Amino acid sequence: MKPILVVDDEAIVRESIRDWLNEAGYQAETAETGEEALEMVEKKDFGIMILDYRLPGKSGVDVLREIKATKPQTKCIMITAFPSAKLTAELTQLGALDDFLIKPVMMKDLEKLVQDNMAKVESGE
Amino acid sequence: MKSPTVSSRLKIFSSPHFWAVVILFAICIVLHYPQQLLGTGSPSIFSFLGLTRHAAERILLLFPISYTAFILGTRAGFISLAVAAVIMLPRVFLISEYIADSLVETTGVILIGGLVNMWSYGYRKDRRRRQEILSKLEQAHWELQSHSTTIQEDEKLLAALNRISNTVSQSLELSQILDKAVETVADLMRVDAAWIFLLNPDNTELLLAAHRGLPEGFSRMKRGFGLSGRVAETGQALFLEDATKDPALPSSVRQQLHSVIIVPLLSKGRVKGTLGINSVDHRSFQRREMELLTAIGEQIGVAIDNARLYQRQQEVLAELRLSEQRYRELFESAHDAIWVHDGDGNLLAVNRACEELTGYSSAELLKMNIRAFLTEESVSLAKRIRQMLSEGKMAEQPYEQRLVRRHGSQAILKLTSNLLKGDGQPMAFLHIARDVTLEKEMQDKLAAAYRDLAESHQRLKESQEQLIQAEKLTSLGQLAASVAHEVNNPLTGVLVYTQLMTKKITNSDLPRETSLEYLRKMEAELIRSTNLIRSLLDFARQSPPAFRQVDLNEVFNRAYDLTAHRAALQHVQVIKELDPSLPTLLADFDQLQQVCTNLILNAIEAMPGGGTLTMRTCVDKDDVIVEVRDTGCGISPENMRKLFTPFFTTKREVKGVGLGLAVSHGIMQRHKGRIDVQSKVGQGTTFRLCLPLHAGERQEKAAGLPEAK
Numbered sequence: 001m002k003p004i005l006v007v008d009d010e011a012i013v014r015e016s017i018r019d020w021l022n023e024a025g026y027q028a029e030t031a032e033t034g035e036e037a038l039e040m041v042e043k044k045d046f047g048i049m050i051l052d053y054r055l056p057g058k059s060g061v062d063v064l065r066e067i068k069a070t071k072p073q074t075k076c077i078m079i080t081a082f083p084s085a086k087l088t089a090e091l092t093q094l095g096a097l098d099d100f101l102i103k104p105v106m107m108k109d110l111e112k113l114v115q116d117n118m119a120k121v122e123s124g125e
Numbered sequence: 126m127k128s129p130t131v132s133s134r135l136k137i138f139s140s141p142h143f144w145a146v147v148i149l150f151a152i153c154i155v156l157h158y159p160q161q162l163l164g165t166g167s168p169s170i171f172s173f174l175g176l177t178r179h180a181a182e183r184i185l186l187l188f189p190i191s192y193t194a195f196i197l198g199t200r201a202g203f204i205s206l207a208v209a210a211v212i213m214l215p216r217v218f219l220i221s222e223y224i225a226d227s228l229v230e231t232t233g234v235i236l237i238g239g240l241v242n243m244w245s246y247g248y249r250k251d252r253r254r255r256q257e258i259l260s261k262l263e264q265a266h267w268e269l270q271s272h273s274t275t276i277q278e279d280e281k282l283l284a285a286l287n288r289i290s291n292t293v294s295q296s297l298e299l300s301q302i303l304d305k306a307v308e309t310v311a312d313l314m315r316v317d318a319a320w321i322f323l324l325n326p327d328n329t330e331l332l333l334a335a336h337r338g339l340p341e342g343f344s345r346m347k348r349g350f351g352l353s354g355r356v357a358e359t360g361q362a363l364f365l366e367d368a369t370k371d372p373a374l375p376s377s378v379r380q381q382l383h384s385v386i387i388v389p390l391l392s393k394g395r396v397k398g399t400l401g402i403n404s405v406d407h408r409s410f411q412r413r414e415m416e417l418l419t420a421i422g423e424q425i426g427v428a429i430d431n432a433r434l435y436q437r438q439q440e441v442l443a444e445l446r447l448s449e450q451r452y453r454e455l456f457e458s459a460h461d462a463i464w465v466h467d468g469d470g471n472l473l474a475v476n477r478a479c480e481e482l483t484g485y486s487s488a489e490l491l492k493m494n495i496r497a498f499l500t501e502e503s504v505s506l507a508k509r510i511r512q513m514l515s516e517g518k519m520a521e522q523p524y525e526q527r528l529v530r531r532h533g534s535q536a537i538l539k540l541t542s543n544l545l546k547g548d549g550q551p552m553a554f555l556h557i558a559r560d561v562t563l564e565k566e567m568q569d570k571l572a573a574a575y576r577d578l579a580e581s582h583q584r585l586k587e588s589q590e591q592l593i594q595a596e597k598l599t600s601l602g603q604l605a606a607s608v609a610h611e612v613n614n615p616l617t618g619v620l621v622y623t624q625l626m627t628k629k630i631t632n633s634d635l636p637r638e639t640s641l642e643y644l645r646k647m648e649a650e651l652i653r654s655t656n657l658i659r660s661l662l663d664f665a666r667q668s669p670p671a672f673r674q675v676d677l678n679e680v681f682n683r684a685y686d687l688t689a690h691r692a693a694l695q696h697v698q699v700i701k702e703l704d705p706s707l708p709t710l711l712a713d714f715d716q717l718q719q720v721c722t723n724l725i726l727n728a729i730e731a732m733p734g735g736g737t738l739t740m741r742t743c744v745d746k747d748d749v750i751v752e753v754r755d756t757g758c759g760i761s762p763e764n765m766r767k768l769f770t771p772f773f774t775t776k777r778e779v780k781g782v783g784l785g786l787a788v789s790h791g792i793m794q795r796h797k798g799r800i801d802v803q804s805k806v807g808q809g810t811t812f813r814l815c816l817p818l819h820a821g822e823r824q825e826k827a828a829g830l831p832e833a834k
Binding site for chain 1: 619620624646650
């Protein structure tokens with residue numbers, strides 16, 4: 001099973017999700033910024049990336065666009081605190097987003113998304 | 126009296142006629158008494174003619190009587206008659222034999238002699254009268270001749286004057302006149318030198334104006350000094366027959382002049398200068414010549430006046446021409462249309478601008494009447510204006526008038542009209558017109574544009590209000606988004622750990638250390654959320670400041686104390702430039718300290734690699750200034766705009782909430798102050814608080830009033 005990368009500038013968010021995923025039997029790693037995440041993705045093949053929309057430096061959308069260009073098979077789940085029409089339009093336009101979650105994240109939602117996507121990754125969809 | 130009589134008596138003996146008469150009487154005596162005197166036998170020598178008596182001898186006596194009467198006069202004639210009677214009477218009474226005959230003959234001879242005497246008297250009288258008439262005639266003739274000579278002389282004089290007059294009138298150029306005048310005078314008077322001195326404008330000095338043959342050294346002289354100077358002073362002509370012998374004259378004059386006449390040049394009784402002539406040879410000038418020269422002097426004087434008058438006139442004329450030309454140019458080139466018309470409206474003068482205005486040429490316009498350009502309405506206005514001008518009333522100028530152009534279009538004019546007078550009599554009307562048609566149109570357009578503008582301004586204002594409303598909503602949305610973001614993150618952490626713990630507890634798989642770790646993390650996040658909510662509440666509450674006299678240096682120092690450890694940690698050097706004479710002002714100490722702390726912290730955070738922080742206070746006019754300057758990274762222009770927006774932060778990594786400047790801004794507003802920012806990326810940023818010195822007093826007075834929402 002491929003590892004999962006959690007990207008969020010807020011330590012509590014990325015750490016809590018990482019802890020939860022690890023407890024659930026996944027192999028989870030964290031990155032604080034988009035740049036760090038891209039570096040890690042280059043070195044390691046991640047199955048799923050959980051990406052904060054609002055990041056200092058490169059935004060979540062920038063990172064998403066680059067990942068989809070280089071590693072299109074990587075599943076991306078965007079998390080945001082404040083979904084808007086603008087965001088929805090932006091993501092739809094990209095046509096590459098797999099799912100998104102709204103903060104505060106409910107664990108059963110996250111669990112379901114991760115399970116579904118990991119299944120897709122495993123099956124090679 | 127006696128001597129002439131004696132001489133005249135004696136004179137008679139020297140007369141040949143007297144002696145002729147004596148001889149004739151002697152012959153007659155001899156013939157009358159031949160027997161007694163000559164002793165002849167015959168009593169008469171005419172006896173051979175048959176004459177026996179002395180009738181012939183007696184008749185012969187008529188010769189000396191007649192001769193005497195005719196030649197020596199009537200009185201001598203009567204003496205001769207008496208002598209004849211004396212000669213005849215002795216023979217009558219003593220010798221004659223025929224006394225009666227002899228007496229008759231003798232009486233006849235005496236009577237005839239008497240008659241001859243009477244006749245000679247008449248004849249001589251006639252002759253004397255004739256002679257008298259003749260002599261009178263001769264005298265008349267002589268007088269006539271003398272008159273004719275005078276006339277001839279006068280004619281000569283007149284000719285000379287005429288020549289001078291012609292000479293001086295040939296030119297109006299003064300120097301030419303004078304040159305010709307001296308030439309002519311020298312020729313006319315046949316002298317060696319002739320000269321003219323003219324008085325200078327202030328009449329103090331004579332200057333040599335023209336001369337012929339005048340020696341050197343006479344170019345100027347003072348009025349009243351020297352020969353010419355004296356003539357100029359007195360106005361009297363001067364004549365020197367022999368200057369060489371006049372001891373009163375200076376040697377230079379005696380050596381160079383001889384016979385001299387100097388006359389004044391007079392015009393209207395005023396001396397203009399002098400005219401002089403000199404003959405090197407001795408010469409007695411005649412009275413007539415002096416008179417001529419005086420007359421010439423007057424002639425030249427008048428000519429000088431005329432020439433000067435002409436010169437002045439020429440100058441005036443030139444000035445006039447120049448000024449006329451200037452006026453004409455002004456008139457012609459004026460941008461405004463200018464025209465002049467007489468009382469009936471006939472155009473007398475127009476300028477080029479008129480052509481442009483009306484569409485007619487000048488030549489056409491000058492044949493036209495002003496009515497041709499006026500509408501009926503305009504005509505009555507024009508009449509009213511003319512009436513007012515004629516009555517000397519001030520018309521309201523400039524006034525607006527409409528004019529019909531050649532092609533029928535109307536022009537709107539701003540018109541200024543004047544009455545032109547000649548010798549006090551109204552002559553014509555002068556109008557100066559500015560075509561304001563375009564201006565008018567522009568004005569109308571402008572008015573319309575202004576109305577449009579006002580409308581769109583109104584609309585803009587409305588939409589701006591709507592926009593402000595929308596902006597408020599947007600801000601609210603942004604605020605909500607920020608709050609959501611700030612609160613959702615810790616909430617996410619807490620939620621995840623809660624669910625994780627629940628799951629682990631359910632599975633009985635929660636070691637004590639793990640649960641403690643999770644709980645600590647959750648507590649930290651909850652505390653963070655609480656703080657956030659408190660800041661938000663602070664921001665939202667906008668608590669009114671508690672005013673008291675505050676020393677801003679103290680506020681600043683207190684704020685620095687709270688942050689000094691941070692500065693030291695980041696190797697930031699702090700420079701304080703605090704004005705010790707800073708006046709206190711009414712303010713909320715805690716709130717201002719909050720602002721200062723915030724600015725200092727921001728500055729320190731802008732210099733993660735160290736730098737210099739400058740804290741400065743001063744008074745600028747009516748403001749107290751508090752300045753925080755750093756040498757940090759600076760603020761980009763796009764961030765500058767969002768600087769005071771709540772939750773805007775570039776310091777997420779250092780846990781900035783993004784409310785510091787927003788809160789500071791609110792505090793400064795409540796102090797009637799403001800925050801200025803100047804920043805250059807890579808060089809640093811300066812925050813400047815400006816607090817008005819007296820704002821606090823007003824604040825304090827208003828403190829009792831309820832807070833406006």
